[in-house]
Amino acid sequence: MKQKSILITGVLGGIGSSIAKMFKENGYFVYGLDIREEQADFVDKLIVFDLHKYCSDEQYRNEFVLYFNDHILSLDVLVNNAAVQLLDKLDDLKLENWQETLNVNLTGPLLLSQLFLSRLEQAQGCIINIGSIHQQLTKPRFISYATSKSALIGLTKALAVDLEGRVRINAISPAAIQTDMLLAGFDGNEEALNQLRMLHPVQRIGYPNDVAKLVLFLASENSGFIHGANLSLDGGISSVLKDL
Known part of the structure; x- marks a missing residue:
């Protein structure tokens, strides 16, 4: 039986590495894309x-199209996980930051889905986009990030309709997940982090493994009727109306 394969963008991050470990443990060959170069046995x-x-950069893109065509001959699962989070109020928002956010969080998933479409279709595979609670509920200074994640969910639904039954595509929108990026935002303020935990009805924030388990489920044949969905993974926080 042929070994299945998965491609994960942002594979060295907290969520990406957990997804990679989960799929490697389940027998997949794991391709990982990341802007960093580090040893990773997963x-x-x-x-x-x-x-x-x-x-x-068109030249860079053409070079990698050739590389991917030569080195990734088949693919069962594409996980568009890589993201940047550049924060600014509207007064200070820089066009280059806006464009980088949209490129990494939205246009990249579109182009990779397009590039690997025929391989995924041949494998009866699927695409899984990692969204964010910011597609629905957001905060000040998250203009670029929230917009990109909202559009990623829109792209997921549009592609599901466009692809029909060729390749399944779904999204997962996590709330706060305990990654280095999240913890850096709290700058060691454990009290504030604990307050965030208590805001969630489950009384904790999410772990990267929570996301990985849901990605594995969506990639399984058992979820074959789930298509064009955006699955909320938020510990119940989107149901909370907090009194002042």
């Missing part, structure tokens, strides 16, 4: 890759 083939440059 990735079978790590490819150093700049998703922003892939979207904005």
Whole structure:
């Protein structure tokens, strides 16, 4: 029986690495894309890759199209996980930050889905986009990020309709997940982090493994009727109306 394969963008991050470990444990060959180059035993083939440059530099994109066509001959699962979160109020928002956010969080997933479509279709595979609670509920300074994640969910639904039964595509929108990026935002303020935990009805924030388990489920044949969905993974926080 042929070994299944998965491609994960942002594979060295907290969520990406958990997804890679989960699929490797379940017998998949793991391709990982990341802007960084680090030793990672949970990735079978790590490819150093700049998703922003892939979207904005035609020569770079053409070089990687040839590379992917030569080195990834078949693919069962594409996980568009890589993201940037550049925060600014509207007064200070820089066009280059806006464009980088849209490239990495939205245009990149579109172009990779397009590139690997025929391989995924041949494998009766699927695409899974990692969204965010910010597609529905957001905060000040998250203009670029929230817009990109809202559009990613829109793209997921539009592609599901467009692809019909060729390739399944779904999204997962996590709330707060305990990653280095999240913890850096709290700058060691454990009290504030604990307040965030208590805001969630489950009384904790999510773990990267929570996301990985849901990705594995969506990739399984048992979820074959789930198509064009955006699954909320939020510990119940989107149901909370908090009194002042």
